[in-house]
Amino acid sequence: MSVDFAAAGLLDGLQGEARAARERLLQRLYDAGVTLDELRAAVAEDRLVLLPAERLIGGEPRYTGLEIAEKTGLEPEFLQALRKANGLPVPPPDAVAYTEGDLESAWTARTFRDAGVKPEDMLAITRVLGRGLAQAAELMRTVTLDLVLEPGAPEDELALRYADAAARLEPLTAPMLGQMVNLHLRHVVSTEVLSAAEREAGRLPGARDVAVGFADLVGFTRIGEEVPPDELGRVADRLETLAAERIAPPVRLVKTIGDAVMLVSPDTPALVHATLSLVEAADGEGEDFPQLRAGLARGPALSRAGDWYGQPVNLASRITARARPGSVLVTEEVRDATGQDGLAYSYAGDKRLKGVREPVPLFRVRRADSTSEG
Numbered sequence: 070m071s072v073d074f075a076a077a078g079l080l081d082g083l084q085g086e087a088r089a090a091r092e093r094l095l096q097r098l099y100d101a102g103v104t105l106d107e108l109r110a111a112v113a114e115d116r117l118v119l120l121p122a123e124r125l126i127g128g129e130p131r132y133t134g135l136e137i138a139e140k141t142g143l144e145p146e147f148l149q150a151l152r153k154a155n156g157l158p159v160p161p162p163d164a165v166a167y168t169e170g171d172l173e174s175a176w177t178a179r180t181f182r183d184a185g186v187k188p189e190d191m192l193a194i195t196r197v198l199g200r201g202l203a204q205a206a207e208l209m210r211t212v213t214l215d216l217v218l219e220p221g222a223p224e225d226e227l228a229l230r231y232a233d234a235a236a237r238l239e240p241l242t243a244p245m246l247g248q249m250v251n252l253h254l255r256h257v258v259s260t261e262v263l264s265a266a267e268r269e270a271g272r273l274p275g276a277r278d279v280a281v282g283f284a285d286l287v288g289f290t291r292i293g294e295e296v297p298p299d300e301l302g303r304v305a306d307r308l309e310t311l312a313a314e315r316i317a318p319p320v321r322l323v324k325t326i327g328d329a330v331m332l333v334s335p336d337t338p339a340l341v342h343a344t345l346s347l348v349e350a351a352d353g354e355g356e357d358f359p360q361l362r363a364g365l366a367r368g369p370a371l372s373r374a375g376d377w378y379g380q381p382v383n384l385a386s387r388i389t390a391r392a393r394p395g396s397v398l399v400t401e402e403v404r405d406a407t408g409q410d411g412l413a414y415s416y417a418g419d420k421r422l423k424g425v426r427e428p429v430p431l432f433r434v435r436r437a438d439s440t441s442e443g
Contacts, residue, residue: 072099079112090223097121097225102129118224119210121232126239128168135162141175147188151178154192155199197375202246213238276369280337280403281381282344283389284312284363286351289328307358308351315346323377329389333377337367337406341434344397352395360395364388367402387422388431398431413437 074080074095083091095108098120111117138145145162152159160166181191217230286308289301305327312330316322320334320343330347334340344363351361366388370379384400392398399407404414412434419428 072096072105074108077105077109079108086223090225091117094118094225094228118228118231121228122213122235125232125236128170130166130168132167132172133163133165134160134167137167137172137175138162140172141179143175143179143182148175148178150188150192151175151195154195156196156203157199209238209242276371276379277335278368279333279335279370279377279381280340280365280367280406281370281377281385282332282340282363282365283329283385284332284344284347284361285329285389286359287362287394288359304358307354308361311350311354312347315350316343323375331377331382333370337403338408338410340365341397341399341403341407341412342410345434345436348395348397362389362392362394363397364390364392365397365399365403367400367406383424384422384429387425388420388429391420391422391431393433397434399434401430401432404432404434407434409437411437 072095074092079095080088080091094117098108098117099105101124103120103124107120108117111120116123132140134145134148137143138148149159149162178191182188213234214231216234217227219227222230286304289304305325308328308330309325312322312325312332316332319336320332320339323331323333325331332340332343334343344365348361348363351358364385364387366381366384368379368381368384370377370381388398388400398417399414413436414432414434417431417433419430421428
């Protein structure tokens, strides 16, 4: 069936071969069951070229939310909460917007609940996975596009090539993610400690004495006003790469926060040395890469949903803001727990920190063979 895509406003601003390629792509999608409203939305959001891959991976909508709930025995409200926790849009319960993949996901949730997993715990897990997987999906989309992009490629040809590449890579994704999750689960299980009191009370692990560190890029906000966004993104990506290359157990890279990374370790000396290595690595990137500054604190903190909470987390963040470019500031507790161990310290003074009532004695730490005072 032929449709007047020009009258529908889907060819505006296009001429010649670009217009013909757009029309071929629109016709192919329309013949495959994509509605005019869906095509309008894809054109308006500049994602028409990705639409064939989207339908190939996600499948065609077949069910309403109410039908998914009826098939799996899960409450519609809980299914909506799961989608929200996953960071996905929530269609109206009676809208035909759910695919076979959505049904399979709902059955998985039902299996977890039948195994005794509490709904609130399922939502917490979904929130954490959703945040990480959304970032992974964005990166994987970029990588796949990079495989198929060629200057001057017609829109319909590019769309089909992207869909073909996505179809070849998608079957590898689930096994890869499963393997990675299992590796991390094994590491977490092997390193978790349950105290006698926690075993006796049957409660989750509480606060642990850990060392916490933040390292951020000096002048990142100013740089953002001077360079294009893609260059700024490359700087932030490079920071994460530098951290990942130099951080190893027992130190853990908890998260990146734009221009900063957060590190945690039960082994204070290991965190100090890892942080120094990271600051040195940033210096080694040359003048085009910003210097790092870092702050470390130690004390009881609580791990929940992949993040850490407590006084040393807040304190380390505040200390970082007081550090000089290229230096690492630590509290007295971190210095005492680390000792010399190839390190040297210099007193940086008692500093007033936001949210901390009394001034905090701070020390600059450096390699013992370094001549810099940081």
